[in-house]
Amino acid sequence: MLIDRLDLALDPTSGVPASRQVAEALKEAIIEKLVSPGVILPSVRDIAKALDISRSTAARAIDELSAQGYVVTEMGSGTRVCPHLPGQSEELPPRDKVHKTVHLSQFGNRLKERFDAGLVTAKTAYVGPLLRELPLSTWRELLVRHCHAASKEESQYVPEPFGYQPLREAYASYLTRARAVKVSQDRLITFASRNLRLDLLARLLLNDGDLVAMEEPGFSAAREQFLANGAQIAQIGVDNQGLIVEQLHELKTAPRLIYVTPSHQAPTGAVMSMNRRKQLLEYAAKNQAYIIEDDYDSEFRYDGRPLPSLQGMDTNDRTIYLSCLWNAMAPVSRIGFMVVPDPLVEPLTAAKGLVERDVSLVEQAALADFINEGHLEKLIRKQRSRYAVRRQNLLSLLAKALDTAYIAPESAGLSLLVRLNNHYEAAKIEQAIASSQLPMTSTRSYYAGDARDLEFILAFAAIEESDLAQRLELFTAALNA
Amino acid sequence: MAIAIYLEYKSNVALYRRLSDALRKAIMEGRLKLGEPMPSIRELSDTLKLSRSTILKAYEDLKTQGLVVAHSGSGTFVASTLPGDLGELAPAFLSAANRPVSFKPLPLSDRGRTIFAVGKRQATEHVHVPALEYGGTPIELSPMRDWKTLMIKHCDVSREEQVAEMIDPLGLEKLREAIAAYVLRRRSISSGPQNVCIFGSKQLRLELIGRLLLNPDDIVAYEEPGYPENRNTLESMGVKITPVAVDTEGLSVAALRRLPKPPKLIYVSPSHQDPLGHVMSMPRRHELLEYAAATGAFIVEDDFDNEFRYGRPILPSIKALDQYDCVIYMASFWKVLYQSLRLSFVVFPDCLVNIGALGKSYLERHLPLLEQLALIDFINDGYLEKHLKQTQRVLAFRRQSLILAITRYLKDMVEPLTDGGGTHLILNFQANFFDSAIEQAAQQSGFNLMSTKPYYASATKNGQYIVPFASVDQNSIDNVVKTFALALQKQSGRSNDAN
Numbered sequence: 001m002l003i004d005r006l007d008l009a010l011d012p013t014s015g016v017p018a019s020r021q022v023a024e025a026l027k028e029a030i031i032e033k034l035v036s037p038g039v040i041l042p043s044v045r046d047i048a049k050a051l052d053i054s055r056s057t058a059a060r061a062i063d064e065l066s067a068q069g070y071v072v073t074e075m076g077s078g079t080r081v082c083p084h085l086p087g088q089s090e091e092l093p094p095r096d097k098v099h100k101t102v103h104l105s106q107f108g109n110r111l112k113e114r115f116d117a118g119l120v121t122a123k124t125a126y127v128g129p130l131l132r133e134l135p136l137s138t139w140r141e142l143l144v145r146h147c148h149a150a151s152k153e154e155s156q157y158v159p160e161p162f163g164y165q166p167l168r169e170a171y172a173s174y175l176t177r178a179r180a181v182k183v184s185q186d187r188l189i190t191f192a193s194r195n196l197r198l199d200l201l202a203r204l205l206l207n208d209g210d211l212v213a214m215e216e217p218g219f220s221a222a223r224e225q226f227l228a229n230g231a232q233i234a235q236i237g238v239d240n241q242g243l244i245v246e247q248l249h250e251l252k253t254a255p256r257l258i259y260v261t262p263s264h265q266a267p268t269g270a271v272m273s274m275n276r277r278k279q280l281l282e283y284a285a286k287n288q289a290y291i292i293e294d295d296y297d298s299e300f301r302y303d304g305r306p307l308p309s310l311q312g313m314d315t316n317d318r319t320i321y322l323s324c325l326w327n328a329m330a331p332v333s334r335i336g337f338m339v340v341p342d343p344l345v346e347p348l349t350a351a352k353g354l355v356e357r358d359v360s361l362v363e364q365a366a367l368a369d370f371i372n373e374g375h376l377e378k379l380i381r382k383q384r385s386r387y388a389v390r391r392q393n394l395l396s397l398l399a400k401a402l403d404t405a406y407i408a409p410e411s412a413g414l415s416l417l418v419r420l421n422n423h424y425e426a427a428k429i430e431q432a433i434a435s436s437q438l439p440m441t442s443t444r445s446y447y448a449g450d451a452r453d454l455e456f457i458l459a460f461a462a463i464e465e466s467d468l469a470q471r472l473e474l475f476t477a478a479l480n481a
Numbered sequence: 482m483a484i485a486i487y488l489e490y491k492s493n494v495a496l497y498r499r500l501s502d503a504l505r506k507a508i509m510e511g512r513l514k515l516g517e518p519m520p521s522i523r524e525l526s527d528t529l530k531l532s533r534s535t536i537l538k539a540y541e542d543l544k545t546q547g548l549v550v551a552h553s554g555s556g557t558f559v560a561s562t563l564p565g566d567l568g569e570l571a572p573a574f575l576s577a578a579n580r581p582v583s584f585k586p587l588p589l590s591d592r593g594r595t596i597f598a599v600g601k602r603q604a605t606e607h608v609h610v611p612a613l614e615y616g617g618t619p620i621e622l623s624p625m626r627d628w629k630t631l632m633i634k635h636c637d638v639s640r641e642e643q644v645a646e647m648i649d650p651l652g653l654e655k656l657r658e659a660i661a662a663y664v665l666r667r668r669s670i671s672s673g674p675q676n677v678c679i680f681g682s683k684q685l686r687l688e689l690i691g692r693l694l695l696n697p698d699d700i701v702a703y704e705e706p707g708y709p710e711n712r713n714t715l716e717s718m719g720v721k722i723t724p725v726a727v728d729t730e731g732l733s734v735a736a737l738r739r740l741p742k743p744p745k746l747i748y749v750s751p752s753h754q755d756p757l758g759h760v761m762s763m764p765r766r767h768e769l770l771e772y773a774a775a776t777g778a779f780i781v782e783d784d785f786d787n788e789f790r791y792g793r794p795i796l797p798s799i800k801a802l803d804q805y806d807c808v809i810y811m812a813s814f815w816k817v818l819y820q821s822l823r824l825s826f827v828v829f830p831d832c833l834v835n836i837g838a839l840g841k842s843y844l845e846r847h848l849p850l851l852e853q854l855a856l857i858d859f860i861n862d863g864y865l866e867k868h869l870k871q872t873q874r875v876l877a878f879r880r881q882s883l884i885l886a887i888t889r890y891l892k893d894m895v896e897p898l899t900d901g902g903g904t905h906l907i908l909n910f911q912a913n914f915f916d917s918a919i920e921q922a923a924q925q926s927g928f929n930l931m932s933t934k935p936y937y938a939s940a941t942k943n944g945q946y947i948v949p950f951a952s953v954d955q956n957s958i959d960n961v962v963k964t965f966a967l968a969l970q971k972q973s974g975r976s977n978d979a980n
Contacts, residue, residue: 066796066797067669067797067801069763069766069767069797069801069802072762072763072796082763082764082767083764100777100805100806100807100830100831100832101777101832102694102832102833102836103694103745103777104693104694104836105692105693105694105695105696105699106696107692107693107840108692108693108694108836108840111693111836111839111840111843112836112839115839120839120842121839121842122649122650122651122838122839122841122842123648123649123650123842124648124842124846125648126644126645126647126648128644130641130644131638131640131641131644132638132641136636136637136638139636140633140636141494143629143632143633143636144629144633147625147628147629147632148625148626148629177509192681192682192823192845192849193681193845193846193847193848194846194847195842195843195844195845195846196685196844196845199843199844203590203592203593203596204589204590204592204593204596204597205587205589205590205593206590207590207591207592210590224843225843228843256587285584288585288587289587290587316584317584330644330647330847331640331644331647331850331851332636332850332851333849334847334849341586343586343587344586346597346601347589347593347596347597347600349600349604350596350597350598350599350600350601350603350604351593351596351597351600351717352600353600353603353604354596354599354600354603354684354688354713354714354717355682355684355685355688355714355844356681356682356684356685357682357684357710358682358683358823359681359682359823360822360823360849360852362632363849372502373494373498373502374501374502374505374542374546374548377546377547378545378546381545381546381547382545
């Protein structure tokens with residue numbers, strides 16, 4: 001019998017399970033061609049008997065071989081050695097020498113180039129609210145309310161690419177009220193996270209080489225999204241009134257898209273003036289361009305009322321409006337929203353349906369209630385007063401600790417732009433940041449062109465006062481060491 | 482002051498909150514005017530029969546929302562400006578009708594037009610069959626109680642440290658470890674956690690793979706028939722979809738070899754070919770791998786339906802056999818958790834791990850924290866396997882009762898049953914039954930079925946239907962199929978007479 005030829009000797013002292021030993025021995029015999037492909041193996045009963053092991057052990061050994069692709073078990077006809085063994089094809093190099101070369105797409109290659117040049121990374125530091133400062137018990141209540149089996153809304157729910165209707169209604173009414181956005185729920189799109197919004201817009205609206213005008217300095221993540229999709233970037237300067245619209249007129253060809261952060265320019269903090277807003281809207285209308293207004297943190301203003309959204313002033317329907325709850329409640333919900341002009345509703349319905357037909361219903365339903373019952377506005381109010389104190393605290397700490405050349409005066413957002421006097425050494429500062437873990441980063445990535453030396457962003461919001469003070473102390477100590 | 486307050490009944494909401502919600506609504510609707518006094522506490526407690534303290538609490542709540550202000554001595558007033566109110570209402574909503582004449586929409590890009598066309602087609606061809614939604618498993622078997630417990634457990638301040646880990650576009654390390662162990666256990670895939678990438682939407686998986694590897698006009702070999710949604714996602718990128726025939730052993734590699742130019746990507750569902758249900762044979766798996774290795778193509782193995790088997794052999798996944806680093810494996814948790822969880826995952830080959838993570842950060846940088854934490858426990862603490870087992874038991878029973886009813890009443894009308902997928906059977910009706918008659922009879926009798934037509938990219942097949950058994954009711958199915966058979970006979974008799 002086959003088994004006897006195989007010279008299977010089990011070693012009970014090895015600690016390796018008997019089934020594994022049998023499987024390994026059989027596998028070796030198969031690879032060495034002691035048993036030819038297609039041959040029927042002895043039955044489990046025979047193997048068990050020959051080796052004096054239990055049947056279940058023998059069966060386990062066969063299962064293992066089957067899972068690895070060396071044998072096939074067919075009902076009624078026993079177990080055969082696979083006619084085609086893994087890695088035994090002759091045209092192919094042996095197992096460990098295979099080196100797959102990857103031919104990336106244009107998109108993939110662009111990403112790789114940016115990565116190799118050190119301009120992008122897969123991971124970036126978390127900047128968002130602290131979990132302990134969120135109304136977790138309320139959120140738990142809402143989860144309980146919506147997390148139950150076979151609720152009516154669930155079983156009748158047909159996924160809508162634009163998101164769960166009650167949520168869209170709730171957020172639309174919030175945006176109308178709080179940001180004077182012209183919106184109805186059929187123009188509002190819900191996204192599970194933020195990134196897809198610009199990716200979809202870029203693909204729908206840009207051909208390779210098309211021009212996108214962006215603030216310089218400006219959001220690097222947005223810039224990278226456009227670049228990855230083959231766009232050219234026109235860098236438009238920023239002053240204390242926001243985007244310098246005159247510079248748009250100097251461009252040889254008009255951009256198709258103009259990406260701006262008018263409520264709180266990232267990173268300078270400038271609020272776009274009324275005058276500039278009018279100029280920009282006029283420019284877009286005249287040049288058939290779309291404006292993308294990223295209203296990423298307008299909730300957080302510390303002096304008086306926010307200006308209404310740019311989109312709300314636009315009578316030409318040329319503004320795409322982006323908003324998201326990241327800065328308010330990232331750890332529990334990272335849903336992003338987009339309000340689009342009428343002609344984009346249909347294309348986006350189609351496009352969204354292809355990449356994200358569905359967002360978790362529990363999260364959407366919970367969020368809808370969170371908004372409708374006033375929790376969102378309550379949370380933002382609370383955060384705003386908390387962050388105002390932290391900002392004030394940071395300003396007084398900074399005055400004592402560092403010799404600053406400039407602190408952005410605009411009182412908004414979750415971080416502060418600071419320029420240091422040039423007797424500091426950039427390398428030494430980087431070291432001090434690393435050792436003190438101060439939430440301070442260079443603004444380098446915000447610039448497509450030459451960056452400004454000794455310019456930093458200090459994220460003050462999601463860190464407790466005492467903690468920030470402590471880190472700043474460590475930082476100055478490291479700096480002066 | 483008379484004010485109509487309607488306290489909506491919500492079982493989970495405290496009374497004072499229900500009152501403050503109602504008052505908030507009245508303020509928002511302008512029934513309580515800005516700057517005017519709020520109804521007095523006594524008034525409210527009299528009309529609503531609520532305690533003073535409840536009303537005080539509601540007012541306190543409104544105060545924190547900035548909707549009311551208290552002036553000492555003179556009572557509580559509606560705020561003179563509402564929070565976030567910008568002093569002016571948004572101008573009238575723009576519609577095509579009142580848009581300026583000069584308005585010209587920005588034309589879509591070339592790829593935008595392709596996306597639009599494919600997306601529009603998908604929206605029209607997608608038939609909503611409730612029994613086929615939710616990943617095909619019945620909603621009443623969804624383990625929502627366990628899931629809720631886990632979600633609540635993790636919605637807690639003690640998870641602060643994990644928040645910083647949200648920055649990994651591949652997903653939480655612990656979750657990737659849990660999934661790596663799970664696919665090793667169930668599918669013999671030994672790639673390890675560094676190759677696992679979590680996605681928040683299942684469609685994004687192929688979107689990312691396609692975007693990273695395919696240029697417009699590149700060739701993708703796709704099972705014919707095959708799952709339409711994934712084909713559409715690929716097609717929207719402007720690639721050339723080449724349908725490749727499927728036989729009882731799975732995708733025909735011989736047909737692949739006959740293609741004038743080898744594809745860059747090959748899409749297969751080997752566990753249960755979707756929709757026909759064939760299990761790809763072992764020799765075919767090796768043949769496919771060798772073909773891919775020789776031509777440099779990547780294989781996308783969609784293992785969407787590996788969980789439920791009914792006495793059929795368990796074969797290792799193609800990924801488990803892959804020594805050429807060319808298989809991209811995808812799966813999800815829809816079979817058990819569709820209701821609340823949209824997370825799915827990919828196991829990349831080594832050569833795609835780095836670029837995969839980078840590309841992921843462009844499409845979806847952050848994943849939901851609570852869901853990920855809950856899913857770690859769900860996998861590691863055995864909930865997942867327990868629920869799969871329970872569901873399989875129920876499904877096997879329902880499947881059996883459907884097969885029984887079909888054999889009893891439809892034997893002469895359909896070709897012999899072959900196995901379908903994990904949650905459906907495939908019925909091939911004899912040629913003398915028209916689709917219109919079949920569908921009408923199905924509607925009349927309440928028999929759930931769906932034509933396989935959307936699954937075909939080229940010539941469709943008449944009389945081929947998917948019959949889901951996951952939601953079959955054992956008590957009534959016999960009767961439903963019987964009614965269907967009678968109705969179909971009647972229909973067909975009529976249309977044959979007419980011919």
